[in-house]
Amino acid sequence: MANYNKIHLLMVDDEVKFLETITKRLKLKFFEITSATNGVDAIEAARKGRFDVAVIDLQMPGIDGAQVLEILKKNHKYLEVLILSGHATVESAVDCTKLGAFKILEKPCKFDKLVDAIKEAYERRLKKKFEHDQLRIKKIEALALGQSPLGILKELAQMDEAEK
Amino acid sequence: MNDTINFINIEGLKFFGKVNASISHELKNILAIISETSGLLNDLTDLAKQGKDLKLSMFENCSASIAEDIQRGFTTIKQMNRFAHSVDIPIKEINLFETLELTINLSGFLSFASKVQINNSDQETKSILTCPFLLQNLIYQILIFTYESVGPDGDIHIRIDSKNNDGAHLIFSSPAQLTLKGFPTQKIQKTVDVLGVELNINESPHELDIWIPYVSNKIIVLAKELQNDSYTGNDKQD
Numbered sequence: 001m002a003n004y005n006k007i008h009l010l011m012v013d014d015e016v017k018f019l020e021t022i023t024k025r026l027k028l029k030f031f032e033i034t035s036a037t038n039g040v041d042a043i044e045a046a047r048k049g050r051f052d053v054a055v056i057d058l059q060m061p062g063i064d065g066a067q068v069l070e071i072l073k074k075n076h077k078y079l080e081v082l083i084l085s086g087h088a089t090v091e092s093a094v095d096c097t098k099l100g101a102f103k104i105l106e107k108p109c110k111f112d113k114l115v116d117a118i119k120e121a122y123e124r125r126l127k128k129k130f131e132h133d134q135l136r137i138k139k140i141e142a143l144a145l146g147q148s149p150l151g152i153l154k155e156l157a158q159m160d161e162a163e164k
Numbered sequence: 165m166n167d168t169i170n171f172i173n174i175e176g177l178k179f180f181g182k183v184n185a186s187i188s189h190e191l192k193n194i195l196a197i198i199s200e201t202s203g204l205l206n207d208l209t210d211l212a213k214q215g216k217d218l219k220l221s222m223f224e225n226c227s228a229s230i231a232e233d234i235q236r237g238f239t240t241i242k243q244m245n246r247f248a249h250s251v252d253i254p255i256k257e258i259n260l261f262e263t264l265e266l267t268i269n270l271s272g273f274l275s276f277a278s279k280v281q282i283n284n285s286d287q288e289t290k291s292i293l294t295c296p297f298l299l300q301n302l303i304y305q306i307l308i309f310t311y312e313s314v315g316p317d318g319d320i321h322i323r324i325d326s327k328n329n330d331g332a333h334l335i336f337s338s339p340a341q342l343t344l345k346g347f348p349t350q351k352i353q354k355t356v357d358v359l360g361v362e363l364n365i366n367e368s369p370h371e372l373d374i375w376i377p378y379v380s381n382k383i384i385v386l387a388k389e390l391q392n393d394s395y396t397g398n399d400k401q402d
């Protein structure tokens with residue numbers, strides 16, 4: 001079973017009061033949280049930190065939630081993103097799902113439902129990372145059969161570059 | 165139904181929908197804050213029951229926050245009600261300052277709204293005979309244009325100049341200078357024509373000036389057209 005206490009969460013919402021309150025509540029659940037009130041700060045925080053799950057509002061000034069989702073999914077392969085918005089429509093839900101959102105939740109959302117969704121997203125992240133690592137181990141094993149140590153390192157570097 | 169009334173109805177419905185959508189978003193936000201703050205209050209109570217030593221101010225802050233947001237909700241609903249009643253009487257005398265203030269508040273629910281200040285305004289401005297709903301629509305459209313021009317961190321300044329005996333000027337400006345490329349849009353120009361107001365762009369200082377006559381011939385014509393139209397009339401107020 002996953003250790004949920006270690007979840008690193010990025011919360012993004014332009015409604016400061018909502019962001020502060022939900023952050024306090026989630027911290028009581030032992031999640032480690034960084035918050036941002038706009039898209040630019042969120043993208044910068046994700047670049048600097050390592051997050052498992054991001055919870056993003058859709059309607060924000062400047063870069064909106066859908067754009068933030070698109071950028072985060074492009075730059076952070078294993079990050080799972082939840083959309084939490086008071087403005088979600090069927091169209092925006094479809095668009096966000098296409099962009100890779102894990103789940104769309106509507107504000108106001110029951111706290112337990114949000115916590116469960118964060119945990120599910122974290123589990124999916126772990127699963128994807130695990131599957132990727134398994135694949136990587138298999139590739140290394142295959143390489144090790146016919147390569148010198150230097151050759152293996154070169155191949156690994158190429159694999160890392162290709163993943164980027 | 166003639167073209168003008170058709171325009172008022174179609175654009176009016178779009179405007180009404182847009183404002184209602186932004187109000188519902190605002191109310192959802194308020195409810196979300198109240199919901200989370202009351203949840204936090206419960207979480208803290210549970211911790212206190214378990215023997216955790218918590219400061220009393222943490223509970224007091226939650227309670228004060230809930231009261232504050234309930235008040236914010238009441239204010240929003242009051243504005244929603246005033247807006248809803250602006251369609252009751254198609255043509256009537258209005259106070260320009262009050263109409264401007266309400267429209268600024270309604271547009272403030274948009275996520276990309278800039279900060280708006282009403283400067284040097286004469287609140288006792290003379291009454292204007294107009295179509296209140298259409299005038300709100302025009303001010304709203306211009307506010308959106310100026311928000312997009314200066315961005316969410318920008319400032320918009322608006323002043324009412326009612327020194328002239330024939331009407332009042334509603335003047336929009338910004339310390340960041342308004343970019344008025346593509347202004348006025350077709351829709352804004354049509355709204356201006358129907359209302360019988362005038363739009364001017366002043367170069368120095370760079371300002372957008374709406375001249376609103378206290379009574380315009382176009383409004384008198386429009387009042388007659390609306391009176392003859394079987395689908396428009398005065399509704400009872402709730």
